[in-house]
Amino acid sequence: MKLNICVDIDGTITEPYYWLDMANRHFGTDIKPYQVTTYDIHEVLKVSREAYNEFYNLYAETLHSKAEVRENAEIVLWKLNQQHNIFYVTAREQWIKKTTENWFVKNELPLAELHMLGSHYKVERAKQLECDIFIEDRYENAIQLALEGFQVLLVDCSYNRLPLLPGITRVRDWIDIYEEIETIYEKLNKAEARIA
Known part of the structure; x- marks a missing residue:
């Protein structure tokens, strides 16, 4: 039995604050990672959503190209890719797809199916993919x-x-993620064995 594992990208595979230096320079702010207490970046920066969107549209390709990978994400994703089915499910929009694919190649991450939703609502895609576990950083x-x-x-x-x-x-x-998935997988296998 293989699990279907959906994996978000930004803040999950990437370092969560990779956008901060460029945003600080652009808006003349000095926000530190610990001050990022909401997912809505424009609120953190105390600028309008329109101003942030303008910044993002200007620099999205640079931001996403330079994003750093979270520690151990590469090792664990390769292990998961060998053992289970992984799907990248992101709120990023289609126009940034090539940049996203290039980033995966550059960082030597497994090339799994990439779902660019253009929306933070991921429930329907999780249903379509028959998701067993969803790895995410956005609370909502x-x-x-x-x-x-x-x-x-x-x-x-x-x-x-x-x-x-x-x-x-x-x-x-x-590392925590991998251990949790192993625990969930073992429980599901035991449950299946009992049914059989």
Whole structure:
């Protein structure tokens, strides 16, 4: 039995604050990672959503090209790719797809199916992919997915430290993620063996 594992990209595979230096330079701010207490970047920077969108549209390709990979993400993703089915499910829009694919190649990450939704709402895609586990950093996404019965691993960040619902497990890093997936997999195998 293989698990279907959906994996978000930004803040999950990438370092969560990779956009901060460029945003600080652009807006003349001096925000530190610990001050990022909401996922909505324009609120963190205290600028309008329009101003942030303008910045993002100008620099998205540079930002996403230079994003650093979280520690151990490469090793764990390759292991998961060998053992299970992985799908990258991101809110990024289609126009940034080539940049995203190039980033995966440059960082020697497994090339799994890439789903560019252009929206933070991921429940329907998780259903289509028959997702067993969803790895995510955005709190609101984790809540939506958990309410629909999905098992979510929420990667700890300064902007998602809010109360968790059943079905959401907070993980510190990619080693934690791998261990949680192994535990879930063992439980499912035991349950299957009992049914058989």
